[in-house]
Amino acid sequence: MILKAEKISKEFIRETKNSNRFLALQETDLTLEARSLTVLTGRSGSGKSTLLNLLAGLMLPTSGKIFLDEQELYAMPDQVLSRFRNQHIGVIPQGQTALHSLNVLENVCLPYTLRGEDAHQAEAEALLEQLDILHLKSAMPAELSGGELRRMAVARAVLRKPELLLADEPTSDLDDENTRTVFAFLRQAADQGAAVFVVTHENDAFRYADRCFRMDGGRMQEQSAD
Amino acid sequence: MKISRSLPFRNLAGKPVRTAVLIFLTALLSLTVFGGTLMITSLRTGLRSLESRLGADIMVVPYEATTKSNLENIVLQGATGYFYMDHARYEKILSREGIGQVSAQFFLASASSGCCSLAVQIIGFDPETDFTITPWIKKSYSQTLQKYDIVVGNDLNAFVGDTLSFYGTECHVAAKLDKTGTSFDTAVFTNQETIKALIQSSIDLNMNTFRNINPEQVVSCVLINAAEGYTPEEIVNDINIHIKKVKAIQTKEMISGISDSLQGVSRIIGILILIVWILGIVILLLAFTMSVSERKKEFAVLRVIGASRKKLAGIVMQESLLICLAGSAAGILPGLLILLPFHQLIEEQLNLPFLLPNSGAILGYVIGAILASVLTGCTAAAASALRISRIDTALILRGDN
Known part of the structure; x- marks a missing residue:
């Protein structure tokens, strides 16, 4: 799957120095290809997460279009887009994103079970083992540390083997060892065919990336992966 | 799931x-x-x-019974009590204009002493003319009540086949009525033949406050439905003006409280x-x-x-x-x-x-x-x-x- 973003921008209504509009993302073109891992860095508030949310189909761009293969993302009605996101896009959002009434394994299996499909527990357990939290599969989210919850969210995002994997600060609560584990994991997803897009502050991420970008004031510029 | x-x-x-x-x-x-x-x-x-059980437009009672609370207590609240007027007054009522259905009733309160099984209100009716109690009794008992047959209200602790004694006279429970939610659930009903005998027994035992009455010559109240073309108000006024020592009351006024x-x-x-x-x-x-x-x-x-x-x-x-x-x-x-x-x-x-x-x-x-x-x-x-x-x-x- 190839993602193409054509001249997308995002403007918010917010008080600024000169107007009541805030341009979070200036006109941007981006292509994400299968089997590639793209890293985006930048300061807080520079527009990184805005771009990721636009690519995930969670935020309507002010201008421009986003295509996944031939499908225009925002031309789909909500029900179709939701199903499409469920089946083709994996998202690791910022922060703690567990459903507190479900245990770890149930949280991981949600991409399947939410739509009434079989849970694929064996695959979920294999992912948890890879991320070193299989022993916590029956634990409730309240019993987990921040790092463990992040790894749970990573497992949940990759369970359906999405063609597009979008990660927003996936290692923000992790120690060095787990950060390496998660990046290796995302790299593996890319090697297995996914187009992976990671928003991060971690310089370590460059080591795993095929392409690197930096966002500054809503403007994205490509950088050398070295 | x-x-x-x-x-x-x-x-x-x-x-x-x-x-x-x-x-x-x-x-x-x-x-x-x-x-x-x-x-x-x-x-x-x-x-x-209650309206349906009262079943008549007008009730005529002896004047002395009509300190209103007394009458209401007996008819509506389930209190025991009795009063009588001459049968001649019943005859006079019958002769008035606008009278449709009409029937006399007879009241007696049993005592709580050894002569009576239960202290209850006993209501007697004339099976020939009755239009209020008989239709209701028919739902529980389709046969004609014989002498000393009684029908008991739903709340009374008596059952079909039991024998209850009132003033030393034994009565046979022929039926038990359906629940009405009114004071009638604690009353006993019988025909006029039986109640007259019971009144006489109470007099004989010197337990009736009306000592000098002849049960054959008295009634307790007269129930009336207005004939077509007449209003209950007209009949009430007519009776109250023309018949002495009685009081006619519209039943809807009785239950207005x-x-x-x-x-x-x-x-x-x-x-x-x-x-x-x-x-x-x-x-x-x-x-x-x-x-x-x-x-x-x-x-x-x-x-x-x-x-x-x-x-x-x-x-x-x-x-x-x-x-x-x-x-x-x-x-x-x-x-x-x-x-x-x-x-x-x-x-x-x-x-x-x-x-x-x-x-x-x-x-x-x-x-x-x-x-x-x-x-x-x-x-x-x-x-x-x-x-x-x-x-x-x-x-x-x-x-x-």
């Missing part, structure tokens, strides 16, 4: 205190709606039953239902809003995973439906457990006719109360469901950082 279906249930189970409070609120709402409606209906059914009390009780219950309903809606609205607000992040995560806006709204509505159904059950059950076994106690405490509707109607009120709670809960949850279906997922996820 699959997560897609069990998620609302799991969400509720995950917050037991909040869920218990919401269920308690809807239970209170259901209990008030169901219990209040059943109370009002039972009181109205009781009043209708009860009707007023019933309206008062109904109004209070109605206001209570309205207040609880409004409070219920407001509190449930706030509770659902808070519940959804504190889980905005979870709903955003579900959006990320692929839940449509409709699905999110569905989860909120299902949660409210589960709460309302559980709350309805928790409210209606105690309502049934209080009202069904203790309806007689309620009747005694209210001192008003109180007759529970039939089981089909009660089932209807149960369903109605469930629907009212579900409607209230779902209305309160709808605003939250609408709000959550419009969440800005990206904004919520970003807000966490």
Whole structure:
């Protein structure tokens, strides 16, 4: 799957120095290809997460279009887009994103079970083992540390083997060892065919990336992966 | 159960205190709606039953019996008592214009001493002319009452085949009447032949306050229905003007006090239902809003995973439906457990006719109360469901950082 973003921008209504509009993302073109891992860095508030949310189909761009293969993302009605996101896009959002009434394994299996499909527990357990939290599969989210919850969210995002994997600060609560584990994991997803897009502050991420970008004031510029 | 279906249930189970409070609120709402409606209906059914049992437009009694409370106590409240007037006055009434159906009744109160099995009001009627008691007795006993046959009210501790003694005279219980929710449930009915014999026995035992009467020459009251073309008011006025030492009363005036009390009780219950309903809606609205607000992040995560806006709204509505159904059950059950076994106690405490509707109607009120709670809960949850279906997922996820 190839993602193409054509001249997308995002403007918010917010008080600024000169107007009541805030341009979070200036006109941007981006292509994400299968089997590639793209890293985006930048300061807080520079527009990184805005771009990721636009690519995930969670935020309507002010201008421009986003295509996944031939499908225009925002031309789909909500029900179709939701199903499409469920089946083709994996998202690791910022922060703690567990459903507190479900245990770890149930949280991981949600991409399947939410739509009434079989849970694929064996695959979920294999992912948890890879991320070193299989022993916590029956634990409730309240019993987990921040790092463990992040790894749970990573497992949940990759369970359906999405063609597009979008990660927003996936290692923000992790120690060095787990950060390496998660990046290796995302790299593996890319090697297995996914187009992976990671928003991060971690310089370590460059080591795993095929392409690197930096966002500054809503403007994205490509950088050398070295 | 699959997560897609069990998620609302799991969400509720995950917050037991909040869920218990919401269920308690809807239970209170259901209990008030169901219990209040059943109370009002039972009181109205009781009043209708009383009207139907009185069954006549006009009652004529000896003047001395008409210190109104005395008469009402005997006829409406189930107090025991008796009074008599000459049969000649009955004859005079018969001769007046506008009289349609007419029949005499005979009262006697049994004593609580050894001569009587029960201290009750005994009402005798003339089977030839009676139009108020016979149709009602026919529902329980289709044969003609023989001498010393009696029919007992539903609340009396006597059964068909029993023998009851009144002033030393043994009477045979031929039938037991259906419940009416009125003072007639504690009375005994018999034909005029039997009651005249009982009156004579009471006189013989020197236990009747009217010592010099001839039971064959007296009646206690005369019941009248106006003939076509005449109003009860006209007949009442005519009798009161032209026949001495009697008092004619419209039966609807007799029960006007009860009707007023019933309206008062109904109004209070109605206001209570309205207040609880409004409070219920407001509190449930706030509770659902808070519940959804504190889980905005979870709903955003579900959006990320692929839940449509409709699905999110569905989860909120299902949660409210589960709460309302559980709350309805928790409210209606105690309502049934209080009202069904203790309806007689309620009747005694209210001192008003109180007759529970039939089981089909009660089932209807149960369903109605469930629907009212579900409607209230779902209305309160709808605003939250609408709000959550419009969440800005990206904004919520970003807000966490």
